[in-house]
Amino acid sequence: MILCYSDKCRKDAAGTAEEKRHRNRQKETSDGRQRDKKQKGKGKMEILKCEDISKIYGAGETEVRALDHVSFTVEKGEFVSIIGPSGSGKSTLLHILGGVDRPTEGKVFIDGTDIHSLNEDKLAIFRRRQIGLVYQFYNLMPVLNVDENIALPHLLDGRPLDQERLDSVVEHLGLSDRRRNLPNQLSGGQQQRVSIGRALYSHPAILLADEPTGNLDRKTGEEIVGLLKESNRKNSQTLILITHDEGLAMQADRVIGLEDGRIIRNEKVRNIV
Numbered sequence: 001m002i003l004c005y006s007d008k009c010r011k012d013a014a015g016t017a018e019e020k021r022h023r024n025r026q027k028e029t030s031d032g033r034q035r036d037k038k039q040k041g042k043g044k045m046e047i048l049k050c051e052d053i054s055k056i057y058g059a060g061e062t063e064v065r066a067l068d069h070v071s072f073t074v075e076k077g078e079f080v081s082i083i084g085p086s087g088s089g090k091s092t093l094l095h096i097l098g099g100v101d102r103p104t105e106g107k108v109f110i111d112g113t114d115i116h117s118l119n120e121d122k123l124a125i126f127r128r129r130q131i132g133l134v135y136q137f138y139n140l141m142p143v144l145n146v147d148e149n150i151a152l153p154h155l156l157d158g159r160p161l162d163q164e165r166l167d168s169v170v171e172h173l174g175l176s177d178r179r180r181n182l183p184n185q186l187s188g189g190q191q192q193r194v195s196i197g198r199a200l201y202s203h204p205a206i207l208l209a210d211e212p213t214g215n216l217d218r219k220t221g222e223e224i225v226g227l228l229k230e231s232n233r234k235n236s237q238t239l240i241l242i243t244h245d246e247g248l249a250m251q252a253d254r255v256i257g258l259e260d261g262r263i264i265r266n267e268k269v270r271n272i273v
């Protein structure tokens, strides 16, 4: 009898927790819709402007023009995918947008701030607060475990650890049984998921992701992209994603195509709902 009763209690409690999660999800979605409505009412808001960017590596015989006068703008909450052949300048562009590399010429404005006019310290703070960057080759801290790597930018910013959020991100990324492992004890796909977790955890205004599914099997890749898209939708977060996967690229609001460091395509995607 007692067992039966406590089972029911557990079920009721689970029901209540599930109901609470459902209510929270509904509230988040409706908050997002209200933000969208307000935004639509006010007209479109430009969050990123990339003005005549060029990037030259090396000099003389080894000189490479990785980007050649690239200009475009991105609106707040937009999902843009960047496609192009290997060596076309995609990662170079993302690093310049993310403030981890400087252009040879041109400017990047994020929310009106000319980011490359900031000194190193100010740029580092700006980056931590506004930008989440998922690197093509992960860029994890080798001496920190999964939890520490994910929370690092947030903690460096002097903000307290949000344990509930960390647990939720780790669980969503399927890393619950690897939380105390160091990067060299993880597979490539797991390291990629940690790098995505690091970008998601601190709720940045702009999420820049360089081939985030490159090392994942199709199913895990789709789940991860689902998470990025959900974060983009719910929080009006701007998402710029590099991919070789045409199907994935077409899930965006807009596709930008690069070739030899130049934009050869910049067009809205007609999403069939």
Ligand SMILES: Nc1ncnc2c1ncn2[C@@H]1O[C@H](COP(=O)(O)OP(=O)(O)OP(=O)(O)O)[C@@H](O)[C@H]1O
Pocket: 057, 058, 064, 065, 066, 084, 085, 086, 087, 088, 089, 090, 091, 092, 093, 136
């Ligand atoms: N640090 C560097 N020094 C010299 N050349 C570089 C450097 N980084 C990139 N390049 C060159 O700049 C060009 C653009 O490179 P980038 O990594 O941006 O290409 P990508 O489009 O991301 O390619 P992939 O799809 O293979 O990742 C390439 O020709 C590359 O060799």
Ligand SMILES: [Mg+2]
Pocket: 090, 091, 092, 136, 210
């Ligand atoms: Mg690249």
